[in-house]
Amino acid sequence: MNILVTGASGRIGKVLVPTLLEQRHRVTCFDVKVPDRFRIDPGISWIQGNLAKSAGIKELLRGQDVVIHLGAYMSWDKKENKKLFSSNIQGTFFLLEGCVQNSIKKFIFVSSGEVYPESKPEYLPIDENHPRKPTSFYGETKLIGEEMVQYYARACGLQAVILRISHTQNSSELLDPSSFFSGPRFFLSARIVRAKKLRNKAELDVLKPFWDGKEKLILPIGTDGKAFKMHITETRDIVQGILLAVQTDLPSGEVFNIGYDVPVPFDVYIPRMSQLIGIPYVTVTFPYPSVWYETSNAKAKRLLGYNPKWSFDMMVEEAAKFHRKAENPL
Amino acid sequence: MNILVTGASGRIGKVLVPTLLEQRHRVTCFDVKVPDRFRIDPGISWIQGNLAKSAGIKELLRGQDVVIHLGAYMSWDKKENKKLFSSNIQGTFFLLEGCVQNSIKKFIFVSSGEVYPESKPEYLPIDENHPRKPTSFYGETKLIGEEMVQYYARACGLQAVILRISHTQNSSELLDPSSFFSGPRFFLSARIVRAKKLRNKAELDVLKPFWDGKEKLILPIGTDGKAFKMHITETRDIVQGILLAVQTDLPSGEVFNIGYDVPVPFDVYIPRMSQLIGIPYVTVTFPYPSVWYETSNAKAKRLLGYNPKWSFDMMVEEAAKFHRKAENPL
Known part of the structure; x- marks a missing residue:
């Protein structure tokens, strides 16, 4: 398949892209920055850009089957709320509009456990039905991303999966x-x-x-x-969850916690x-x-066969x- | 009090502003367009602008006690989603950021019954706990506005009330x-x-x-x-609900359906x-x-004394x- 990966230069993208290539997908990597060294491979192409600027998104999506939307700005500084808004909320909106216009077959939205009030959960373990009350604006941008994804799934027939990933480290x-x-x-x-x-x-x-x-x-x-x-999950186990979400047939709008047991x-x-x-x-x-x-990955284990x-x-x-x-x- | 009314030129603003003046408030009217004729009154000032442009919001909010955020672009044409996004989502974000920086005492967010799936409700009458699954992008922008308001209420101490208003007509x-x-x-x-x-x-x-x-x-x-x-509520009854929300002490983030019985x-x-x-x-x-x-206004009757x-x-x-x-x- 033709797969667009946004945020391809990031921690997860760097592990995900080579794995997609091994699985014989053609990968378009998109990020605000291109890494100094990247793999030269006939299956890969690199495009540098900023989703929040909207220009070029249509061309970016042409011919793509699947979009894996990893790209997001990360900051916990309230002075950066405007940048978080433009990168994570406005950027995701432009991308979703483009996906509907280009009839993208599947949209994987990489959300975050920060949509939950992880520092004061209402019950444990946190499952996918736990109320979403982010305490950081970064978490709020992910909540709003989820809501936009669900709108395009519900009203425009977009096939979408939402992954709320754990804190991730190599x-x-x-x-x-x-x-x-x-x-x-x-x-x-x-x-x-x-x-x-x-x-x-x-x-x-x-x-x-x-x-x-x-x-x-x-x-x-x-x-x-x-x-x-708290959960700290190895990047390779997050990538496993993303690959399973790409491969598995699911009702649109399904949500999964992805993280270590x-x-x-x-x-x-x-x-x-x-x-x-x-x-x-x-x-x-x-x-x-x-x-x-503590966050439960039981749903991902049951429906995706997730096994970190x-x-x-x-x-x-x-x-x-x-x-x-x-x-x-x- | 000093009250800022966004969307003051609209259907509701035109009825709300004179009522606020009668109650001896000083009103700053804000809208993308200034009406051809407006009341000359020492208690009123007019500022023309666009929230989505962010410039000038800080000055607009200086010295205000209460903000009544009526302003929103209305369209049900999918070709206008970008305009809906910038006016209703981006504009509300800039306004909320400004409110927190200016220590606004109360923020009234005028949301809409369209946050519910009114054309396919899960139960009737629709109360404030009904799942929000808007079927229009206009409704989606209101849902996202609500989520942003709740974030600033939760994480930044903003005193906020959310009013989900019925379809409104003079x-x-x-x-x-x-x-x-x-x-x-x-x-x-x-x-x-x-x-x-x-x-x-x-x-x-x-x-x-x-x-x-x-x-x-x-x-x-x-x-x-x-x-x-469906509900069709007279503008004067919507204004009654807004005035009650301004006057009543409530826990922050409280949500009310406002509409006729x-x-x-x-x-x-x-x-x-x-x-x-x-x-x-x-x-x-x-x-x-x-x-x-059918939508229930029982909560507004009980906690606000609403009586359309x-x-x-x-x-x-x-x-x-x-x-x-x-x-x-x-």
């Missing part, structure tokens, strides 16, 4: 202090830098006393006394990660309730190899 | 063949013109045989054999309207199921006077 990022997510999640230095950038004074006040010039890992505790617990309890894994890489950890009580949730393979143990083991490699390149 | 429009809604709803000539404009061939094929050069009223029947039944059964009223104005009616079976719904006064009998009686006036101006 194993190789987990113990890299410079990684966008895992850096500030696990490393004290990177967390302080992010808190400064987001002007989060309350968090800065809590973190600063722990900084003595030497790197530490963070074991985060909420005001409720609980250590954080169980969440990561930080009080178990921070000590283990600390030991593996020889960086001490500190227990930090943050001035807000713990992030503590990367436990957090396996991810950490691989991460430690990368970490050691970085320390001792020779 | 009594004077009801029997005016040139009125935007009532013309094509009730008059054969105007319905044919609209079907042509919307390139609705199926409807045109049904209507044409009835046209013999003389005006007729339409009694519409669906493929299910039922005469249409009972819907209009067309098989009762088309013959009566026909008799009143001396234009014969024809019974037309349209090639789709009947529009046949304009029965359809009263509206038709007033409409007939206007109609006769138009026929015999001397």
Whole structure:
């Protein structure tokens, strides 16, 4: 099939595209930025552009069978709400209008677990019927994307699948202090830098006393006394879910949580990660309730045959190899 | 209070603004167009602009206490989806961002009964818990507006009320063949013109045989054999609901259906309207199921003290006077 992948330069796109090529699809990669190095392959073509600008979308979609819409701007800075709106809401609208005009056979919308109020769920585990009340504007843009997809499915006959994906990481990022997510999640230095950038004074006040010039890992505790617990899924397991959604015949508008079977309890894994890489950890009580949730992938297992393979143990083991490699390149 | 009314030039704005002035509020009227004639009053100021352009919104909101967001583009032509998106979704987003930055005390979002699948409700009467599955893109823009309002209420502390208003008419429009809604709803000539404009061939094929050069009223029947039944609420009763929402203390994000107590059964009223104005009616079976719904205003009655006064009998009686006036101006 001819498959358009938006956001092809991103974490998931970089793993998804080669897999689609192996399955003999012809892939059109679309992103605001083209990676410095990309695979030269007769099955692949690259188009650089911005969905929010709408120009060129018609040409982009011509001859495509399937669209996998990964492309989204990610930010949790309220000053960037306008950019989130234009990239994620306006961009998705233009793409959907184009899909209907070009009779696209299937539209995979990659949404996010952030459409749920993950930091204060109404029940656990979070299934697909859990009320969607995002607490971040990024999550809100995904909710609105879902609603637009459902409109085009309902009113215009678009065949669509919505995947609410877990927080996603390559194993190789987990113990890299410079990684966008895992850096500030696990490393004290990177967390302080992010808190400064987001002007989060309350968090800065809590973190600063722990900084003595030497790197530490963070074991985060909420005001409720609980250590954080959340899903972190390996990119390859997210890609598995996307491929299954492409292949499986489903009623239009079906929604699936995609992520690993169980969440990561930080009080178990921070000590283990600390030991593996020889960086001490500190227990930090943050001035807000713990992030503590579990999301069910039972529907994806039942209807898609989803079977994620990367436990957090396996991810950490691989991460430690990368970490050691970085320390001792020779 | 200082109250900003967007869409002040529209059907509802024209009735709402004078009422707010009577209640001694200072009103800033905002619309893409300023009416040819408007009241000169020390309590009123007019600003012309387009929310979708974002420029000037900050100044517009400075010093306002309450925002009543009536402004929206209305179209049911799929070729106008982009205009609907920019006016109703992007415009509402820019306004909400501005409201949070300017610490607006209360935001009234005028949504629409079209967020429900009014042409195929899942149960009757439709209450505020009925699933929202709009079948028009106009309804979809209102659903997305609601979701954005709820986000700013939840995550940014905006005090907001959402009013899902019924189809709204001035009594004077009801029997005016040139009125935007009532013309094509009730008059054969105007319905044919609209079907042509919307390139609705199926409807045109049904209507044409009835046209013999003389005006007729339409009694519409669906493929299910039922005469249409829907809410038509007098503008003054919608304004009553808006004023109550401004005055009443409510938890943020509360949602109300606003409309007259009972819907209009067309098989009762088309013959009566026909008799009143001396234009014969024809019974037309349209090639789709009947529009046949009833919406509950019980929550607005209970929590706002809503008490609409304009029965359809009263509206038709007033409409007939206007109609006769138009026929015999001397």
